[in-house]
Amino acid sequence: MIQILADYWRPFLYSDGMRASGLVVTLWLLACALALGFVAAIPLACARVSKNRWLSTPVRLYTYVFRGTPLYVQLLLLYTGMYSLEFVRSQSLLEAFFRSGFNCAILAFALNTCAYTTEIFAGAIRSTPYGEVEAARAYGMSTFTVYRRVILPSALRRALPLYSNEVILMLHATTVAFTATVPDILKVARDANSATYQSFDSFGLAALIYLAVSFVLIGAFRRAEKRWLGYLGTSRR
Numbered sequence: 001m002i003q004i005l006a007d008y009w010r011p012f013l014y015s016d017g018m019r020a021s022g023l024v025v026t027l028w029l030l031a032c033a034l035a036l037g038f039v040a041a042i043p044l045a046c047a048r049v050s051k052n053r054w055l056s057t058p059v060r061l062y063t064y065v066f067r068g069t070p071l072y073v074q075l076l077l078l079y080t081g082m083y084s085l086e087f088v089r090s091q092s093l094l095e096a097f098f099r100s101g102f103n104c105a106i107l108a109f110a111l112n113t114c115a116y117t118t119e120i121f122a123g124a125i126r127s128t129p130y131g132e133v134e135a136a137r138a139y140g141m142s143t144f145t146v147y148r149r150v151i152l153p154s155a156l157r158r159a160l161p162l163y164s165n166e167v168i169l170m171l172h173a174t175t176v177a178f179t180a181t182v183p184d185i186l187k188v189a190r191d192a193n194s195a196t197y198q199s200f201d202s203f204g205l206a207a208l209i210y211l212a213v214s215f216v217l218i219g220a221f222r223r224a225e226k227r228w229l230g231y232l233g234t235s236r237r
Helices: 002-013 022-048 053-068 071-084 086-090 092-099 101-126 130-138 143-158 160-180 185-196 199-228
Strands: none
Touching: 002 022, 002 185, 002 199, 022 053, 022 101, 022 143, 022 160, 022 185, 022 199, 053 101, 071 086, 071 092, 071 101, 071 160, 086 092, 092 101, 101 143, 101 160, 130 143, 143 160, 160 185, 160 199, 185 199
């Protein structure tokens, strides 16, 4: 493993002006997917818990499809399937977007994590104490204001433990990005294995990097839970 690290530490860890390292690419994929998924999941979660079926049914169908199919298949459909469509190739913007493996990977990851995050946030919204909502309405707040000032802040805090699990799972899911020729950590490990035939060392080093990133993320979420969930006495120790 020391020899692999000596020969491939730059592709794994170091970015120069010409090329990003596997670690940077993986973290960028993760950050973009989580940011897009988080922003989209908040309004979708509100629609998911709505009593209006015209709002809740499309969201339910979307989350069912993306949670019920493998992420690997979703990535293949976006990366190879979409580009094979004549409509996509005839539109310059769509053709340029779906020709990029990196764009397809971010879109697939964002849609996938958004589906899971939507259900997480919807469950947290449903579990909001009824008394908090009634108190807000007693002050004359509109439905939008109740969601903005009471329901969503409370629900997002209580969703932290489950959402932290989704973040870690999405980090692990980025390993399929190599399918779209994205040079992430696993792609570098596969290249090292192909060049040296030292499978255990190549993939073992990749596993250690993923483990280190997971450790940092878990630590950050635990600090967040202690800060925002301490009053509930439910933060993990």
